Amino acid sequence: MTNRSLPRLGVGLAALVALALAAVPASAGQLKGTFGISAGSYFRMIYPAAAKSKSKYFSNPYSTDADKTYTLVTGGTDGGLRTGVLQPAPTPAFDAKGNSLAGRIIRPTSFTGIDFGLVTLGTAPSISVSAGRLSGQLVGFTAQWNKLSFKQGSSDVSGTYNAKTHAYVLTWTSVISGGPFNGFTGYWHLQGKFVS
Amino acid sequence: MRAGTPRRWATIALAVIGLALVAMPVVFDMFARAPKGAQMIQAFAPFMTNARLNGYHAEMSTIGGAVTDAPKVAQRLYARAPGSAQARFATEYPTFVAFEREWHGIYPDMTGMIDTIQHNLGNYDAVAALPSFTLFPWFFVIPGVIVLALLGLGIMRRARWRSVRWALVALGLALVLAPAVFQMFSRAPKGGRMMTAFKTIETSGRVARIQGYFGEIAAGQGAVALELIPALRRSGESAAEISTDYPGLTTFDAQWVHILNDMTPMIGAMSDNVANYQAVAALPPFALFPWFFVLPGLLVGGVAAGGGLRRLRRARDESSSDVLSSSTEGVI
DSSP: OOTTHHHHHHHHHHHHHHHHHHHSOTTOEEOOSEEEOOTTOEEEEEOOGGGOOSSSBOOOTTOSSSSTTOEEOOBOTTSEEESSSOOOOOSSSBOTTOOBOOOSSBOOEEETTEEEEEEEOSSOOEEEEETTEEEEEOTTEEEEETTEEEEOOOSOEEEEEOTTTOEEEEEEEEEOOSSTTTTOEEEEEEEEEEEO | OOTTOOOHHHHHHHHHHHHHHHHHHHHTTHHHHHHHHHHHHHHHGGGOSHHHHHHHHHHHHHHHHHHHHHHHHHHHHHTTSSSOHHHHHHHHOHHHHHHHHHHHHHHHHHHHHHHHHHHTHHHHHHHHTSSOGGGHHHHHHHHHHHHHHHHHHHHHOGGGHHHHHHHHHHHHHHHHHHHHHTTHHHHHHHHHHHHHHGGGTSSHHHHHHHHHHHHHHHHHHHHIIIIIHHHHHHTTOOHHHHHHHOHHHHHHHHHHHHHHHHHHHHHHHHHHTHHHHHHHHTSSOGGGHHHHHHHHHHHHHHHHHHHHHHHHHHHHHHHHHHHHHHHHHHHO
């Protein structure tokens, strides 16, 4: 290596370091706490194409929204979805009619006349924020209804987070695999405030 | 050749039969498909009873009762209104009317499907009474391995060929008798008939259609519970009067959770077993299954027995020739 090439190498390395620093977000970090579930949070169920339904979305007559394809949800006894820990189902998980008794994440909500609840099973949720953008996984997110459990999690949730107001929006989709709703897609939209 | 040693043609034939028995489950992918059949039979078990299927028929009638009552409801609510009561009803309750319209297609399709399933209860019971599908590949592999092992023993220890031969004859006989013992000649064709009948039921398209029906019926029930019954109450009828005057409507509402509890697992079982059904359907026809035992059994038994007879005759001939030779020598 000549004396002339050393300064060039230095400049090159400095440029690489600058690029790497630019790629690292200023405020990246895990959000450990509770994502409170407030008004405006909802769930929609999308028919599989093969069902040839007239509507794209399953209509839940018991929804409290004017548009019955939106099933509105509100925070349960824990206020919402907790990261870093599991929120499992109680024992028993259902009453005799199949209503879910899981009331920690959301207040059990009627879906076609039977209440569904939410639990997290297996892997604890983890969400991180980077430059106001949320990302993470909710693979253990599970809906319980009519004495059945439906995996509704995702390894790729996304959303927004306001560090000043702690307001957040999280959205993801999850295709139901197996069971009576095989092939349906759940669309989840949670919003509220994050409390660490 | 000494009496009791295996003949070349018998050795080759038995080796081919043994290998064919071992290879058959691999050729037909039985190790993957047969357990799926076992899963399907097990998953259908809770639904394959007359009581359960009669219950589904009753539930269809219960849902239909609400549709039957609809004109009376329209008359009650809009008899004094200008224009046709039905037309006004349709305008005010589009969700129920949409369900009513769909129901005329849903009812025959669902009851037809339940009828088909019910007509095949005996066929299902026959298949369920067979040994578990999971064991099926082993019914071929194990006899095949035994044939090959006995053959190997017979070749390596020629003195034992006579015993080996009779063991092979016994094995052949067991294979011939196995279908009779398991009543395969009557049960397997019934399984075939069930598979044919379920061909139009266990498809992802049919399951998706039923999922669509579920949405339509749920919307109809919601309209009954949240719109029609409250409207009748507002019209001045008491809960007791509504129950008396519109039994179809109120029974549907009262039975809805039970219907959901009952129907949802059936849709789940249908959905979860589409792939299992396809796997079983890809196996050779059920009616042939007994012959998969009988034919190899006859071949194993026949070759083992036949291979020995000729050998014995030759041995006898050789023995007679020795006696004749020594007698002649004595004369000379």
